[in-house]
Amino acid sequence: MSIQQWHNDTLGKKVVEQLKKNEFDAVYFSDREEAVKHVLEYISQGNTVGIGGSMTLQQLRIPELAREKGAEVLDHNLPELSAEEKMEIRRRQLTSDVFLSSTNALTLDGCLVNIDGVGNRVAAMTFGPRKVVIVAGVNKICKDVHSALQRIQMTASPQNNKRLNLPNPCAAAGVCSDCRSKTRTCRAYSIMKRKPMTTDITVVVIGENLGY
Numbered sequence: 001m002s003i004q005q006w007h008n009d010t011l012g013k014k015v016v017e018q019l020k021k022n023e024f025d026a027v028y029f030s031d032r033e034e035a036v037k038h039v040l041e042y043i044s045q046g047n048t049v050g051i052g053g054s055m056t057l058q059q060l061r062i063p064e065l066a067r068e069k070g071a072e073v074l075d076h077n078l079p080e081l082s083a084e085e086k087m088e089i090r091r092r093q094l095t096s097d098v099f100l101s102s103t104n105a106l107t108l109d110g111c112l113v114n115i116d117g118v119g120n121r122v123a124a125m126t127f128g129p130r131k132v133v134i135v136a137g138v139n140k141i142c143k144d145v146h147s148a149l150q151r152i153q154m155t156a157s158p159q160n161n162k163r164l165n166l167p168n169p170c171a172a173a174g175v176c177s178d179c180r181s182k183t184r185t186c187r188a189y190s191i192m193k194r195k196p197m198t199t200d201i202t203v204v205v206i207g208e209n210l211g212y
Contacts, residue, residue: 005030005207008030008138008207008208009028009030009207011108011138011141012028012030012138012141012205012206012207013028014108015028015106015107015108015110015141015205016028016203016205017110018107018108018109018110019106019110019203020110021110022110022111022193022194022195023194023195024110024195024201024202024203025200025201025202025203026202026203026204026205027202027203027204027205028205028206028207029204029205029206029207030206030207031206031207031208032060032206032208032210035060035135035204035206036060036061036062036065038204039060039062039100039133039135039204040062040065040066040069042098042131042133042202043066043069043071043098044069044070044071045069045070045071046070046071046072047066047071047072047096047097047098048071048072048074048092048095048096048097048098049063049066049071049072049073049074049096049097049098049099049100050074050092050093050094050096050098050099050100050124050129051063051073051074051075051076051077051093051100051101052093052099052100052101052102052120052121052124052125053076053077053121053160054100054101054102054135054211055102055160055163055210055211055212056102056135056136056137056210056211057100057101057102057135059210059211060135060210062100062135063075063100066100071098074089074092074093074096075089076089076090076093076120090118090120091120093120093124093128093129094120094123094124094128094129095128095129096124096128096129096130097129097130097131098129098130098131098132098133099124099125099128099129099131099132099133100133100134100135101121101124101125101132101133101134101135102134102135102136102140102210102211103125103134103136103140103203104140104148104151104152104156105140105141105142105148105149105151105152105156106136106140106141106142106148106203106205107141107142107143107144107145107147107148108141108142108143108144109144111145111148111191111192111193112125112134112190112191112192112203113142113145113148113149113152113190113191113192114189114190114191115152115156115157115185115186115187115188115189115190116185116187116188116190117184117185117186117187117188118187118188119187119188122188122190125190125192125201126190126192126196126199127196127198127199128199129199130200131200131202132199132200132201132202133201133202133204134201134202134203134204135203135204135206135210136203136204136205136206136210136211137205137206137207137208137209137210137211138205138206138207138208138209139209139210139211140210140211141205145191152176152186153170153175153176153186154175154176155212156212157170157176157185157186158170158171158173158174158175158176159212160185160212161185163212164185166183166185167181167183168181168183168184168185169181
Protein backbone atom coordinates (compact mmCIF):
# COMPACT_ATOMS: atom_id res chain seq x y z
CA MET A 1 0.00 0.00 0.00
CA SER A 2 1.31 3.44 -0.93
CA ILE A 3 1.60 6.21 1.65
CA GLN A 4 -1.02 8.16 -0.29
CA GLN A 5 -3.49 5.28 -0.12
CA TRP A 6 -2.77 4.84 3.59
CA HIS A 7 -3.55 8.51 4.12
CA ASN A 8 -6.74 8.34 2.04
CA ASP A 9 -7.92 5.25 3.92
CA THR A 10 -7.10 6.72 7.33
CA LEU A 11 -8.96 9.98 6.72
CA GLY A 12 -11.84 8.29 4.91
CA LYS A 13 -12.47 5.82 7.72
CA LYS A 14 -12.20 8.56 10.35
CA VAL A 15 -14.83 10.66 8.57
CA VAL A 16 -17.15 7.66 8.26
CA GLU A 17 -16.78 6.95 11.98
CA GLN A 18 -17.73 10.55 12.82
CA LEU A 19 -20.63 10.59 10.35
CA LYS A 20 -22.06 7.53 12.08
CA LYS A 21 -21.78 9.29 15.43
CA ASN A 22 -23.81 12.10 13.86
CA GLU A 23 -26.52 9.55 12.94
CA PHE A 24 -25.74 9.31 9.22
CA ASP A 25 -25.43 5.93 7.57
CA ALA A 26 -21.90 6.00 6.16
CA VAL A 27 -19.50 3.64 4.43
CA TYR A 28 -15.94 3.86 3.09
CA PHE A 29 -14.51 2.22 -0.03
CA SER A 30 -10.86 2.48 -1.03
CA ASP A 31 -11.68 2.43 -4.75
CA ARG A 32 -14.52 3.51 -6.99
CA GLU A 33 -15.63 0.13 -8.39
CA GLU A 34 -16.97 -1.23 -5.11
CA ALA A 35 -18.39 2.16 -4.20
CA VAL A 36 -20.37 2.37 -7.44
CA LYS A 37 -21.77 -1.13 -6.90
CA HIS A 38 -22.90 -0.07 -3.44
CA VAL A 39 -24.62 3.08 -4.71
CA LEU A 40 -26.45 1.14 -7.44
CA GLU A 41 -27.89 -1.22 -4.81
CA TYR A 42 -30.22 1.61 -3.76
CA ILE A 43 -31.65 1.93 -7.28
CA SER A 44 -34.31 -0.35 -8.77
CA GLN A 45 -36.05 -0.49 -12.11
CA GLY A 46 -38.82 2.09 -12.28
CA ASN A 47 -37.35 4.33 -9.56
CA THR A 48 -37.19 8.07 -10.07
CA VAL A 49 -33.59 9.10 -9.42
CA GLY A 50 -32.77 12.76 -8.89
CA ILE A 51 -29.29 13.98 -9.75
CA GLY A 52 -27.76 16.94 -7.96
CA GLY A 53 -25.20 18.85 -10.00
CA SER A 54 -22.10 16.72 -9.43
CA MET A 55 -18.91 16.07 -11.33
CA THR A 56 -18.25 13.18 -8.93
CA LEU A 57 -21.36 11.33 -10.12
CA GLN A 58 -20.47 12.04 -13.74
CA GLN A 59 -16.92 10.73 -13.29
CA LEU A 60 -18.34 7.53 -11.77
CA ARG A 61 -20.93 7.23 -14.59
CA ILE A 62 -23.66 6.76 -11.99
CA PRO A 63 -26.46 8.58 -13.89
CA GLU A 64 -25.75 6.44 -16.96
CA LEU A 65 -25.64 3.24 -14.91
CA ALA A 66 -28.90 4.16 -13.17
CA ARG A 67 -30.57 4.49 -16.59
CA GLU A 68 -29.21 1.07 -17.55
CA LYS A 69 -30.96 -0.35 -14.45
CA GLY A 70 -34.26 1.01 -15.77
CA ALA A 71 -34.56 4.06 -13.53
CA GLU A 72 -36.03 7.37 -14.65
CA VAL A 73 -33.12 9.76 -14.14
CA LEU A 74 -34.08 13.34 -13.30
CA ASP A 75 -31.06 15.37 -14.40
CA HIS A 76 -31.62 19.11 -14.83
CA ASN A 77 -28.09 19.58 -16.19
CA LEU A 78 -28.79 18.14 -19.65
CA PRO A 79 -27.87 20.84 -22.21
CA GLU A 80 -30.95 20.36 -24.41
CA LEU A 81 -33.38 21.36 -21.65
CA SER A 82 -35.15 24.73 -21.56
CA ALA A 83 -35.15 26.85 -18.40
CA GLU A 84 -38.73 25.77 -17.71
CA GLU A 85 -37.86 22.09 -18.14
CA LYS A 86 -34.87 22.43 -15.82
CA MET A 87 -37.05 23.97 -13.12
CA GLU A 88 -39.69 21.25 -13.43
CA ILE A 89 -37.02 18.55 -13.07
CA ARG A 90 -35.61 20.30 -9.99
CA ARG A 91 -39.07 20.21 -8.43
CA ARG A 92 -39.49 16.52 -9.24
CA GLN A 93 -36.11 15.74 -7.66
CA LEU A 94 -37.52 16.87 -4.31
CA THR A 95 -39.92 13.90 -4.26
CA SER A 96 -37.74 11.35 -6.07
CA ASP A 97 -37.34 7.77 -4.86
CA VAL A 98 -33.58 8.24 -4.68
CA PHE A 99 -31.64 11.50 -4.74
CA LEU A 100 -27.96 11.26 -5.63
CA SER A 101 -25.46 14.01 -4.99
CA SER A 102 -21.97 14.78 -3.87
CA THR A 103 -21.05 17.33 -1.22
CA ASN A 104 -18.79 20.36 -1.44
CA ALA A 105 -16.98 19.35 1.73
CA LEU A 106 -16.88 16.79 4.55
CA THR A 107 -15.39 17.64 7.93
CA LEU A 108 -13.35 15.36 10.16
CA ASP A 109 -16.03 15.70 12.84
CA GLY A 110 -18.71 14.42 10.45
CA CYS A 111 -20.45 17.49 9.03
CA LEU A 112 -21.62 18.02 5.43
CA VAL A 113 -21.00 21.53 4.08
CA ASN A 114 -22.59 22.79 0.85
CA ILE A 115 -23.28 25.99 -1.06
CA ASP A 116 -25.90 26.26 -3.81
CA GLY A 117 -27.01 28.84 -6.31
CA VAL A 118 -30.63 27.72 -6.81
CA GLY A 119 -30.96 25.71 -3.60
CA ASN A 120 -32.55 22.60 -5.09
CA ARG A 121 -29.57 20.40 -4.24
CA VAL A 122 -29.27 21.38 -0.57
CA ALA A 123 -33.07 21.19 -0.26
CA ALA A 124 -33.25 17.64 -1.64
CA MET A 125 -30.27 16.52 0.43
CA THR A 126 -32.11 17.64 3.58
CA PHE A 127 -35.76 16.66 3.05
CA GLY A 128 -38.10 15.19 0.44
CA PRO A 129 -36.67 12.16 -1.39
CA ARG A 130 -37.31 8.71 0.03
CA LYS A 131 -33.57 7.99 -0.01
CA VAL A 132 -30.54 10.29 -0.28
CA VAL A 133 -27.11 8.97 -1.27
CA ILE A 134 -24.17 11.37 -1.06
CA VAL A 135 -20.93 10.31 -2.77
CA ALA A 136 -17.61 12.04 -2.10
CA GLY A 137 -13.92 11.53 -2.72
CA VAL A 138 -11.37 12.04 0.06
CA ASN A 139 -10.30 15.31 -1.57
CA LYS A 140 -13.49 16.81 -0.08
CA ILE A 141 -12.35 16.12 3.51
CA CYS A 142 -11.55 19.21 5.61
CA LYS A 143 -10.54 19.71 9.22
CA ASP A 144 -13.61 21.69 10.29
CA VAL A 145 -16.49 23.83 9.02
CA HIS A 146 -14.27 26.91 8.68
CA SER A 147 -11.76 25.09 6.46
CA ALA A 148 -14.67 23.50 4.56
CA LEU A 149 -16.00 26.94 3.65
CA GLN A 150 -12.48 27.98 2.66
CA ARG A 151 -12.22 24.90 0.45
CA ILE A 152 -15.45 25.85 -1.31
CA GLN A 153 -14.20 29.39 -1.89
CA MET A 154 -10.74 28.32 -3.09
CA THR A 155 -11.51 25.12 -4.98
CA ALA A 156 -15.12 24.10 -5.57
CA SER A 157 -16.82 27.37 -6.52
CA PRO A 158 -14.16 28.75 -8.90
CA GLN A 159 -13.91 25.46 -10.80
CA ASN A 160 -17.66 24.99 -10.99
CA ASN A 161 -18.15 28.55 -12.21
CA LYS A 162 -15.46 28.00 -14.85
CA ARG A 163 -17.10 24.71 -15.89
CA LEU A 164 -20.48 26.42 -16.22
CA ASN A 165 -18.91 29.33 -18.13
CA LEU A 166 -20.43 31.88 -15.76
CA PRO A 167 -19.22 35.51 -15.87
CA ASN A 168 -18.40 35.62 -12.15
CA PRO A 169 -15.11 37.00 -10.77
CA CYS A 170 -14.02 33.62 -9.36
CA ALA A 171 -14.07 32.10 -12.86
CA ALA A 172 -11.30 34.54 -13.78
CA ALA A 173 -9.41 34.97 -10.50
CA GLY A 174 -9.63 31.33 -9.34
CA VAL A 175 -10.83 32.31 -5.86
CA CYS A 176 -14.07 33.62 -4.38
CA SER A 177 -14.33 37.39 -3.86
CA ASP A 178 -17.78 37.33 -2.24
CA CYS A 179 -19.13 39.02 -5.35
CA ARG A 180 -22.52 40.65 -5.92
CA SER A 181 -22.86 39.31 -9.46
CA LYS A 182 -26.39 38.56 -10.71
CA THR A 183 -25.09 35.10 -11.69
CA ARG A 184 -23.44 34.43 -8.31
CA THR A 185 -23.77 30.73 -7.39
CA CYS A 186 -22.88 31.06 -3.68
CA ARG A 187 -26.34 31.83 -2.28
CA ALA A 188 -27.80 29.00 -0.19
CA TYR A 189 -25.42 27.77 2.56
CA SER A 190 -26.06 24.42 4.26
CA ILE A 191 -24.25 22.77 7.16
CA MET A 192 -25.59 19.40 8.28
CA LYS A 193 -24.16 18.76 11.75
CA ARG A 194 -26.52 15.83 12.34
CA LYS A 195 -28.67 13.73 10.04
CA PRO A 196 -32.05 15.44 9.56
CA MET A 197 -34.63 13.59 11.66
CA THR A 198 -36.79 12.02 8.95
CA THR A 199 -34.40 11.81 6.01
CA ASP A 200 -32.70 8.51 5.15
CA ILE A 201 -29.15 9.50 4.18
CA THR A 202 -26.20 7.33 3.24
CA VAL A 203 -22.79 8.93 2.73
CA VAL A 204 -20.37 6.96 0.54
CA VAL A 205 -16.75 8.08 0.95
CA ILE A 206 -14.24 6.92 -1.68
CA GLY A 207 -10.47 6.84 -1.24
CA GLU A 208 -9.80 8.76 -4.45
CA ASN A 209 -9.86 12.38 -5.63
CA LEU A 210 -13.21 12.96 -7.31
CA GLY A 211 -15.02 16.09 -8.48
CA TYR A 212 -14.28 19.62 -7.35
